[in-house]
Amino acid sequence: MTEFPTIYSITEDELDLNSLLAQITLPSTGAACVFTGLVRGETGRDGLPPRTEYLEYEAYAPMAEAKMRQVADEIRGRWPTVEGIAIVQRVGRLYPRTPTVLIACTAPHRDTGVFDAARYGIDRLKEIVPIWKKEVSPEGEVWVEGEYTPTPGE
Amino acid sequence: MTEFPTIYSITEDELDLNSLLAQITLPSTGAACVFTGLVRGETGRDGLPPRTEYLEYEAYAPMAEAKMRQVADEIRGRWPTVEGIAIVQRVGRLYPRTPTVLIACTAPHRDTGVFDAARYGIDRLKEIVPIWKKEVSPEGEVWVEGEYTPTPGE
Amino acid sequence: MNEITVLFFATMRDRIGERGITLEVPEESRVRDLKRILAERYPGAAEAIGITLVSINREYAFDEDLIPAGAEVAMFPQVSGG
């Protein structure tokens, strides 16, 4: 059996979509869904200033990488056709238009869950992977509040 | 009103996901879904040889670009929250593990259709954009057969 | 007579043996008329011509559609890009 590539990391480096995709591409791969989140400079989010100068990301890196691994395992449990998985969060000071997070899944075909798998991956990352961000604008700094409380076993 | 970027092209050059994503990222963009198709070296598709040496892609380029534009318009009609759209098909002789096509959509948030929009884009490209591929293996050459017959107005 | 261009792609190009031709067709010719003309000229490709997809000036066209003067017509199989 082929060992499927799984990449998970917290990094301060620029996200390189080309390189990450190549790392999770096998000879049998025919489709890839790459989700990225980016820093919004114009937010309009409730209670936050309308213009973001930058976001400051921090992570509890060793636990974050363990939880990314768990998210990857959950994806494989739900979509057994998924081959490669990459889950990468960039941390540090990130300016608008910058990709901050990437979830990529590959599979032989596009119709066996590669879109749903990537979507699930970003949803779960925002629930259980210990990463936080602070929004910095001319008006000041605001921590972005998470919404999800993990339950035992997560 | 902001003019949303729309990129559509037939190219012989390597697909650069980083550059294409940057070109469709606005200050208000918070999420991007990038789909790529890749050459499968191990196919197992019915009636085709099990190992592909390379695929040879050709396009009726001016019509293909017009139909890509139409696909982008259809996406905007269905998912008005989509901001930037890139639809790019690489042509020529492409070897296994190579990205051949890219559909990318950006939006302020991940939960307003960016995954569905990209999925729709690749489905429609495979229906109406005049591109063909020939599979070349040690056993010989086989044109890959399309399945969809456009109707008037498509 | 109207002068038009006809382009062939993929399996149609293989069967016709040409990438494209120019030819004169009677005014008011429709796609079905052009198919008949080509099937006579390329009898080995007659079956493929019968089921080919057709575009006129880069839009999909169908048997009843009129072919305007100077049209760029193309014939090709169902698409298989991606």
Place this chain on the structure above:
Amino acid sequence: MNEITVLFFATMRDRIGERGITLEVPEESRVRDLKRILAERYPGAAEAIGITLVSINREYAFDEDLIPAGAEVAMFPQVSGG
């Protein structure tokens, strides 16, 4: 007594004013006991400590969970990555 490490992230770090501390807790201490100890030590952060998320050795932990000797405990708000 068991020596443990406690790390603080994001708003918890701001409130506690430390990135991490080591401290001794009685054997058989549970998360709820640690919260009480910390709330006494950092009264200004008592409310935040009451509702913080907790991990033990990089797994989520809850009030009734025992804290093993040498544990790496962390306290932090709900996550907001992405």
